[in-house]
Amino acid sequence: MHILEDYPWPGNVRELENVVQRMVVINDVPLITPQHLPHQLLRSSAASHEAILVPEEGVDFDAEMEKIQIAYLNAALRRTEGKKSAAAALLNIDPQRMKYLCRKLKL
Numbered sequence: 872m873h874i875l876e877d878y879p880w881p882g883n884v885r886e887l888e889n890v891v892q893r894m895v896v897i898n899d900v901p902l903i904t905p906q907h908l909p910h911q912l913l914r915s916s917a918a919s920h921e922a923i924l925v926p927e928e929g930v931d932f933d934a935e936m937e938k939i940q941i942a943y944l945n946a947a948l949r950r951t952e953g954k955k956s957a958a959a960a961l962l963n964i965d966p967q968r969m970k971y972l973c974r975k976l977k978l
Contacts, residue, residue, distance in 0.1 A: 874905055878912050897942040906930065941976055944969075948978065 947958035959969035
């Protein structure tokens with residue numbers, strides 16, 4: 872909460888709403904902790920430091936990156952009603968890469 876309160880929120884409530892929605896979509900956890908927050912919040916917050924970004928127990932970088940990929944791919948697919956080529960265009964990636972990622976991540 873301290874990090875959220877510390878951030879200046881230049882986009883006001885709309886920006887806060889978008890951040891909260893993104894955190895819910897990207898993270899499949901019952902409790903959002905500082906490690907789940909977007910990096911721009913952590914960087915701009917006085918409460919931010921390396922221990923928040925990389926806790927003592929460490930992080931599984933590949934797993935975290937995969938969660939982000941899945942969230943973006945799912946969002947693009949929902950917006951395009953499952954059309955992979957249109958979703959690829961939204962994400963500015965090659966349609967072949969889109970198909971590969973969907974197969975790899977079982978989407």
